[in-house]
Amino acid sequence: MSDLLLEIYGEEIPELSQIEAENRMLELFDNFFKEKNISFRKISTYSTSRRIVLFVKELPDIMKGEEKLIRGPAASANVKAINGFLKSNEISSRKKLYLQTIKDKKYYFYKKRIKDKKISEILAQFIPKCLSEFNWKKSMRWSNHREKWIRPIKNILCILDSKIIPFQFSGIESSNETIGNYYYSSKKIKCKSFENYRKLLEKRLVIINNKDREKIIKEKLRKVSNSLNLKFNFSEEFTQTISRLVESPNIFFGTFDKRFFSMPEDFLVTVISGQQNYFSFKDQKGKLSNVFAFVSNHSKDTKNEIKRGNERVLKARFEDALFYIREDLQIKLIDRLEMLKKITYFEGLGSLHDKAQRISNLASHLKVIFDFSFKDIFKRVFLISKCDLTTEMVKEFTSLQGVVGSYYSRSQGYSTIESDALTEQYKPISAKDFCPKSELSICLSLANKIDDIVGAFLIGKKPTGSKDPYGLRRSALGIIRILLENKIDFNLYKILNYSSSLYLHESSKKKYIPDEITTFITVRMVGYFQSIGIRQDFINSIIRIDQLNPYMIFHKSKTLSMLMNKKEGRNFLAAYKRIDSILKESVLKNDIRKSELCDKYEQKLYDKVKEIRNKIEKLNLNKNLDEGLKYIFGLTPIINLFFENVKVNIDDKLKKNNRIALLTLTIKTFNQLCDFSKLKDCDE
Numbered sequence: 001m002s003d004l005l006l007e008i009y010g011e012e013i014p015e016l017s018q019i020e021a022e023n024r025m026l027e028l029f030d031n032f033f034k035e036k037n038i039s040f041r042k043i044s045t046y047s048t049s050r051r052i053v054l055f056v057k058e059l060p061d062i063m064k065g066e067e068k069l070i071r072g073p074a075a076s077a078n079v080k081a082i083n084g085f086l087k088s089n090e091i092s093s094r095k096k097l098y099l100q101t102i103k104d105k106k107y108y109f110y111k112k113r114i115k116d117k118k119i120s121e122i123l124a125q126f127i128p129k130c131l132s133e134f135n136w137k138k139s140m141r142w143s144n145h146r147e148k149w150i151r152p153i154k155n156i157l158c159i160l161d162s163k164i165i166p167f168q169f170s171g172i173e174s175s176n177e178t179i180g181n182y183y184y185s186s187k188k189i190k191c192k193s194f195e196n197y198r199k200l201l202e203k204r205l206v207i208i209n210n211k212d213r214e215k216i217i218k219e220k221l222r223k224v225s226n227s228l229n230l231k232f233n234f235s236e237e238f239t240q241t242i243s244r245l246v247e248s249p250n251i252f253f254g255t256f257d258k259r260f261f262s263m264p265e266d267f268l269v270t271v272i273s274g275q276q277n278y279f280s281f282k283d284q285k286g287k288l289s290n291v292f293a294f295v296s297n298h299s300k301d302t303k304n305e306i307k308r309g310n311e312r313v314l315k316a317r318f319e320d321a322l323f324y325i326r327e328d329l330q331i332k333l334i335d336r337l338e339m340l341k342k343i344t345y346f347e348g349l350g351s352l353h354d355k356a357q358r359i360s361n362l363a364s365h366l367k368v369i370f371d372f373s374f375k376d377i378f379k380r381v382f383l384i385s386k387c388d389l390t391t392e393m394v395k396e397f398t399s400l401q402g403v404v405g406s407y408y409s410r411s412q413g414y415s416t417i418e419s420d421a422l423t424e425q426y427k428p429i430s431a432k433d434f435c436p437k438s439e440l441s442i443c444l445s446l447a448n449k450i451d452d453i454v455g456a457f458l459i460g461k462k463p464t465g466s467k468d469p470y471g472l473r474r475s476a477l478g479i480i481r482i483l484l485e486n487k488i489d490f491n492l493y494k495i496l497n498y499s500s501s502l503y504l505h506e507s508s509k510k511k512y513i514p515d516e517i518t519t520f521i522t523v524r525m526v527g528y529f530q531s532i533g534i535r536q537d538f539i540n541s542i543i544r545i546d547q548l549n550p551y552m553i554f555h556k557s558k559t560l561s562m563l564m565n566k567k568e569g570r571n572f573l574a575a576y577k578r579i580d581s582i583l584k585e586s587v588l589k590n591d592i593r594k595s596e597l598c599d600k601y602e603q604k605l606y607d608k609v610k611e612i613r614n615k616i617e618k619l620n621l622n623k624n625l626d627e628g629l630k631y632i633f634g635l636t637p638i639i640n641l642f643f644e645n646v647k648v649n650i651d652d653k654l655k656k657n658n659r660i661a662l663l664t665l666t667i668k669t670f671n672q673l674c675d676f677s678k679l680k681d682c683d684e
Contacts, residue, residue: 004056015244018047072108180204205248214243230281336387363447372439449475592661
């Protein structure tokens, strides 16, 4: 058995492209080995900012040949077709063919013996082909080479055990050599095996496993931050990203002038982490510290030159931000409204000014529907909700949209509620992010997200597969969470229609498909409810056509789940299914005739159903589903007595039809609460 090691070494590879390469390389080789029926023990992929690495453990030395049956032309084919078949398959004589009948027609067949082949020869053909067909999201050509790659390639290492697999790609011959950390040396080193390769690189300050680099960064950050009595102010995801920027991570600390605290903390953190990829910290009181950390390939900074260099860079970035703020504040947010007319939102959906008008209209409409009590003057914030997109600060730091508007609005006399709403219009951004709680923020956030979804669907920009470039799935989940966490009982269906009516472009209106959007949001809603512990069949049994009320659906499906999992619920469902199974095989030909209910068990069931029906009609089932369920659970023993004493499928057609009508009335009464036919049996 043999081990394969492949390394493509070159110029700086972006962190997302490293992940893309690892996954794609794994997929391509796994598919190839399975297609060729080549066994292997394990495939592993790794990456750094300079290299993509693949390691395959325990490949066979030889791929055994096999006998392959090849079908040729029909026996009735002309000589030219038969000779062409012989030539293309390198068959010396027609005598080597034989005839076989398929569906009353005779064909020529040839048994071709495929010889045993060394795995090294197979890989020498496959690898360059694999690399040339590697589909990067973005790639480039360099020099005079036709091949594309994410960045120019400098070296290719490819060995099977210790022997080189010879091939050429982008003008580079494969070898058994690699290069260590480029900060220190460009000297090539020979490798004999994967373990030998890994150890040699570690000695030359290269750690190929990203998880190992991430672990080192965390440990070093924790050690120094503890000594400074500081707390982390960054996420796991940020650490993962930073670990892909270096080959051997070393942590250095620096400080910045406290005068920059005149800017909001969000601005500072965006410059520190968003622009510079530095780590920020908070003190024990939860305030941002002026200490920052950065990762470097350099192992030492004896003269503090690296530290001072990064401090100078950060200072310059902060000075830039202060300049942008001074320039921006010369124009009020409300005066920037006209600027939005020059910025296209999306082709076919007008300008950002049009979007601001739609959001203002939609948010004001929601205020009336929800009967919110915030002051009408606060509605001015709806119009300026997108005005910070014209500022230099947001142009430079796009992640600060909303935050910039909030900061500038405070300095221009807007209330805290209004300023907070400008930030919270984009909330929640993630599953862990908070939802808006103030009435003003709720209206603005919902309007913003609804307009995003409706607009995208109007111009055919809906998510496809795993792709969602405009974050519409996130917007849908945001809508669901806002309604749910604020206990807002509201049907989204009508507001989606209202939102579409605000678009002035006729070409957009013609493409509006309300059911498509409600289905899109419903799928997100069902998935979210499942993630917090509600079974899908309970959710589906509550959902109705033209009803997209997340809070009501959640409340009712949770109530249904709780009661149906009790003994009374399980017994009722069994009784329900007895009725349902009969009705599925029957056709109702007339309404129920009370005068023909001659059996006492029929009469008792009818009277009880009518009684419960009257009670249910007086209930608000959105709020009192539990009470309605308790009513119908009381019918279980009466239904069981009916089936024990009354036969439905009898020869007397009048009695049979009347009993089917009685059971139909019973089912219709139950289905006023939910569609019980969608429920699965509950576990004991």
